[in-house]
Amino acid sequence: MTTTREQFIQDSLRASAETKTQIAQQLTAQISEAIDILKKALRQGNKVLLCGNGGSAADAQHLATECVIRLSPDLTRPGLPAIAITTDTSNLTAGANDLGYDNVFARSVEALGKEGDVLIGISTSGNSESVNRAFRKAREKKMKCIGFLGKGGGPAKAIVDLALIVPSNDTQRIQEGHITIGHIIFQQVEQELYG
Numbered sequence: 001m002t003t004t005r006e007q008f009i010q011d012s013l014r015a016s017a018e019t020k021t022q023i024a025q026q027l028t029a030q031i032s033e034a035i036d037i038l039k040k041a042l043r044q045g046n047k048v049l050l051c052g053n054g055g056s057a058a059d060a061q062h063l064a065t066e067c068v069i070r071l072s073p074d075l076t077r078p079g080l081p082a083i084a085i086t087t088d089t090s091n092l093t094a095g096a097n098d099l100g101y102d103n104v105f106a107r108s109v110e111a112l113g114k115e116g117d118v119l120i121g122i123s124t125s126g127n128s129e130s131v132n133r134a135f136r137k138a139r140e141k142k143m144k145c146i147g148f149l150g151k152g153g154g155p156a157k158a159i160v161d162l163a164l165i166v167p168s169n170d171t172q173r174i175q176e177g178h179i180t181i182g183h184i185i186f187q188q189v190e191q192e193l194y195g
Helices: 004-043 055-068 089-099 101-112 129-140 154-158 171-194
Strands: 048-052 082-084 118-122 144-150 162-166
Touching (some): 004 048, 004 144, 004 162, 004 171, 048 055, 048 101, 055 082, 055 171, 089 101, 101 129, 118 129, 129 144, 129 154, 144 171, 154 162, 162 171
Parallel strands (some): 048 118
16 A cells, blocks of 8 residues: 555656656757757857756756766866856845845846856746846846746746746756756767767
8 A cells, every 4th residue: 555655756756757758848959959059158168157046046056067077977078167156155145235136146147247158047937036137137248048947937938048948837846857957958068069
């Protein structure tokens, strides 16, 4: 007899697998486009900025690290320039205090971004004002904007150059989709540049 806890575990794993199957069916072309955008930017000596809130901030850090360090242990390559603009607590708290939290990522994009760079903004709903203002600032600076989104994409989908919208309304499944998509993108970028 299956317990309630066991059923929850099995249902969660099935839902995660189903979401990833839908990603494969619906987002393969967009993921491939993201790989091309990043390859072009990195080949031209540009960098990647990443941002998000909460779990998405952790994903931004995770993916920036994969870019700088590497994903494939059998591959020797130089570090690729990526910065999670979610990690500097002095910058974030000063910006929140002096400019309002909705402006903290946009301010970092203003300071660090340049034409040809890429901003990856991660938002499970596409409604995060701090991320959306960062996208707007990046567009002003002629950066490419890639949205890792969910729940239909929200307002962010109209701001970005490329929207990767995980087909789910469940935050956990969306976050799992985002990190999977990010791993695929950065692993393929390093393989195509240095494999």
